[in-house]
Amino acid sequence: MATEKANYSIRRMARLLDVTKSGFYAWMKRRSAGPSKRARAQRDLDAQVRRVHTDSDDVYGAPRVTAELARDGRCVDEKTVAASMRRQGLEGVSPRKFQPVTTLPGVDTYHIPDLVKRVWDQGDLDAVWISDITYLRTWEGFVYLCVIRDGCSRRVLGWAMDDRQDSDLVEQALRMAHTLRAMTPNDVIFHADRGAQGGFNWSLQHRYFQSILAARQRLRLGFSNRGLSVADCSASKR
Incomplete structure (x- = not known):
């Protein structure tokens, strides 16, 4: 509408697009006023989160980014940092890898004697x-x-x-x-x-x-x- 207002009336375009004139003028006012205070704060936070994440070689996740921001004097909660990282497509790297369990311990604690005393080579085959x-x-x-x-x-x-x-x-x-x-x-x-x-x-x-x-x-x-x-x-x- 803003682009075509020189060729068509606002009233006609509003009717064809099924929007209100007041809504269009409110949007124009917000656009001319620039980003809101909230948007500017969000943009600033995104920049800081991106900086910390980049400085960590793209390793830090939301908890460690939050801690680093706190050390720099920027106190925000972890959920806000996590939302910022999602918004920017940033992900942390977890050091934990899946390790299959190869020992399933029993529930009892009694023992039997070690028949070979940890000497596996008894000098004979099939011993x-x-x-x-x-x-x-x-x-x-x-x-x-x-x-x-x-x-x-x-x-x-x-x-x-x-x-x-x-x-x-x-x-x-x-x-x-x-x-x-x-x-x-x-x-x-x-x-x-x-x-x-x-x-x-x-x-x-x-x-x-x-x-x-x-x-x-x-x-x-x-x-x-x-x-x-x-x-x-x-x-x-x-």
Whole structure:
């Protein structure tokens, strides 16, 4: 309307555009008066927020920007700073990254003796098997990897991967190790990573191989080895 007022009457344009003449004149008055006090304050705040964010190499989020402004004598609340950052498309960088949990602790605190006294190499094959659970980053997310090795030869005997860490993950790796050895080493001491996986605490050193493989059946009967924590399996993490 302001552009075409030399060619058309304000009354006619207001009728065609379905607006009021008073509304148009009020807008013209505000336009000629320049930015309002609130708009100027907002523009000033945006500039300060942008300066602090830039000085932090685009790392600071609203909480730290608010703290920096307070040190400079500009006291504003965090919500106002957050709104300013959103308005300008500014984002902070969080140092926290997702870390999959590879140890699910049991609820009990009692312990059993360390059968190997942290000596994983007993001088014989199939004397001690050690295992650990870690995670791998893939394009589709994280997957958990369970590896079982012989304490003497350090050879990988079995492994399994899954997007869940539970008793099935450990059991799959254990069954692969059993298949590779093609035997039933009932006297092997199996040392698993500390933690309760899927409701069964694999944090134990067990001398009865077949009873470990029957763990799920024992769980169905209501028996649990939860909480049998021993020394951490440091050798499997080297």
